[in-house]
Amino acid sequence: MTDPVSAAxxxxxxxxxxxxxxxxxxxxxxxxxxxxxxxEIVAVADPCAARRNRAAQALxxxxxxxxxxxLLSRERGRLDFVDVCAPPSEHARLARLALTHGAHVLCEKxxxxxxxxxxxxxxxxxxxxxxxxxxxNYKHAPVIRAxxxxxxxxxxxxxxxxxxxxxxxxxxxxxxxxxxxxxxxRRFAGGGIAMDHGSHTFYLAFDWFGxxxxxxxxxxxxxxxxxxxxxxxxxRVFDTEDNFACSMTFPSGSATAHLSWTAGVRKVIYxxxxxxxxxxxxxxxxxxxxxxxxxxxxRGNGGAVAERRQIASNWKDASHxxxxxxxxxxxxDAIARSDFVSRDTEASARCVELIxxxxxxxxxxCRERPLGGAGQSGAAGxx
Numbered sequence: 001m002t003d004p005v006s007a008a009x010x011x012x013x014x015x016x017x018x019x020x021x022x023x024x025x026x027x028x029x030x031x032x033x034x035x036x037x038x039x040e041i042v043a044v045a046d047p048c049a050a051r052r053n054r055a056a057q058a059l060x061x062x063x064x065x066x067x068x069x070x071l072l073s074r075e076r077g078r079l080d081f082v083d084v085c086a087p088p089s090e091h092a093r094l095a096r097l098a099l100t101h102g103a104h105v106l107c108e109k110x111x112x113x114x115x116x117x118x119x120x121x122x123x124x125x126x127x128x129x130x131x132x133x134x135x136x137n138y139k140h141a142p143v144i145r146a147x148x149x150x151x152x153x154x155x156x157x158x159x160x161x162x163x164x165x166x167x168x169x170x171x172x173x174x175x176x177x178x179x180x181x182x183x184x185x186r187r188f189a190g191g192g193i194a195m196d197h198g199s200h201t202f203y204l205a206f207d208w209f210g211x212x213x214x215x216x217x218x219x220x221x222x223x224x225x226x227x228x229x230x231x232x233x234x235x236r237v238f239d240t241e242d243n244f245a246c247s248m249t250f251p252s253g254s255a256t257a258h259l260s261w262t263a264g265v266r267k268v269i270y271x272x273x274x275x276x277x278x279x280x281x282x283x284x285x286x287x288x289x290x291x292x293x294x295x296x297x298x299r300g301n302g303g304a305v306a307e308r309r310q311i312a313s314n315w316k317d318a319s320h321x322x323x324x325x326x327x328x329x330x331x332x333d334a335i336a337r338s339d340f341v342s343r344d345t346e347a348s349a350r351c352v353e354l355i356x357x358x359x360x361x362x363x364x365x366c367r368e369r370p371l372g373g374a375g376q377s378g379a380a381g382x383x
Contacts, residue, residue, distance in 0.1 A: 012332055015043035015079050015103075017068045017094050018086030019055040020175050022108060022319075027083055028058060030324035037332035042078065045071040050177035068094050072101040079103050081131075081335070087188040088195060092117035095132065099124050104131040106331050109199035111348040113190030115356045118349040122341045131340050133331045134348035138200045139207065140326040143286050143313040147272065147279055150288050151208065157275030159208050160253035164201045164270050167263035171242065172196070172318060184238035192240030193259045194220060194358055199351040205248065205255045206347050208272055213255070217368040218246035218358035223262055246358050268315060277304070283315045 014031070016023050023044075031039040044055040045065040052064050065071040072082075082098035084091055084107040092112035095105045099121070111134050112118040125132035138144060150156065171183045171193070182188040183196055191198075206212055220241035242261035248254065270281040277290040287308045314322070334342055357369040 011038045011040070012080040012335070013040050013042050013078060014081040014083055014106075015045065015071055015075060016041055016055075016083045016085055017045045017071065017098075018084065018090070019044050019046040019051045020085060020087075020178065021172075023083070023085040024054065024058065024175075025319040026321055026324050027085060029319070030321045030328055033321065033325045035325050036329040039328060039332075043071050043075050048178040051175065054177075068097055072097060072103070076101060081106060081331075084108060087182055088113050088190040089188050092121060095121050096124060099128045099130050099132065102128070102130065104133070104331075104335050106133050106135060106328070107348075108135045109348065110190075110195060110352050110355065111199075111345075112352050113195065115349070115353040118352040122345060122349055125340045125345070129338070129340060131331070131334050131338075131342075132345050133334055133342065134199075134203075134344055135324075135327065136199070136203050136344055136348065137320050137323040137327050138204060140323040140330075141313045141315070141320075143281055143284055143311045144204070146286050146309070146311050147270075147281060148207070150279055151272075154276075155288055155290050156272065156277040156279055158252060159210075159272050159274045161273040162205050162208055162253070162255040162271070164205060164255065164257040165268065166193075166197050166201065166257075166259045167265055167267045167269075168193075168197075168261050169263055169266055171261045181238070184240050184242075186239050189240055191355065191359065192220070192222070192242055192244070193261050194218075194241060194244040194246075194355055197259050198244070198355045198358070199348065201257045201259065202351045202354050203344075203347045204270070205250075205257075206350065209250045209252060209255070211251050212350055213248040213250045213354065213371055215249040215368050215370050216246055216354060216357050216361060217366050218244065218361040219366050220244045220359070220362040241362075244358070244362075246361075248354075266316060284310050284313050286311055 016027065028041060031041055041059055041062055043063045044059060045068045046052050046055060047066060056064050081104040084094045084105060086094055088110055091107055095107050098105045111121060121132055173180045174182050189195055221243045222241050244259045247256050267283055272279040280287045287306060289304050289306045291304050353371065357371055361367055361369045
């Protein structure tokens, strides 16, 4: 095992635990792309024999195991990191197991399905002196990077209001060989669209405000006709929500979010409103509107300067290979810096806290829930 203090991001040996869609189509191809760091996947674990066969075909140089326990025992001392790509119900257990075996951990979102587990992982990472890094890949979409550049340039001033809408026509299917509808089964998913897309929604809001929220109120629904699939092992009735809405209070403003698996079109629409203007994102389109102070003084709020651009980000490609490659380079940099619990890791734990509070609010008649430890995240202000 390479000590993180002396590790260089030039070459890292890793294992993938869970060889489903996002591992096969997103993570593994991204590791093979050129970037700042070189990655080599030397081991894979998956409980499904058919998926192990696919992993062996795609990665003939890798050792393939049935369980994470066997992989970590047999590969001890050969791994720099473990990439956790299993369903959310297993994230905390597998990340904890990898950390205790001396590996750095990259974990798909959400970091855990319970806030206490996410916080415990962060404590363990610090104690183990190993990096725990979340897969916040939406921050690496080119259009979202353009939003960050506009905020850093001060074009719209202090952000006061954010709206985030994620529309999907159905839940993302898993692989055919193992429970294609696992996202609609709480045993594996831990929740529905809020658990699946809530992390993306919340960590973007944290970053744009540069702080964490102090309270949330939420509502969720499950379609009356949300019947399970006919595949072996599929739930007869889906027991996770497919529509979710919430309102968050931040120290300097507010945010609303609407997430749906029953929309008529696949699309993301984000808006950010600041003291000096606004930013609108609709898939690959980004518009920055900056109020002309001199004109606005004469015409009320009628004077504005707008810039519209299209920035190819491939939102409709669910594998997001290019986004993952950028994220993996940042993960390698965190290892080189010994940044065991980064701002992204803290944000990931806050996402789990927020998702849990949102579910509690929705089950309690949408009553507002306070959030602990609110305050500055440093996500924007320290750049």
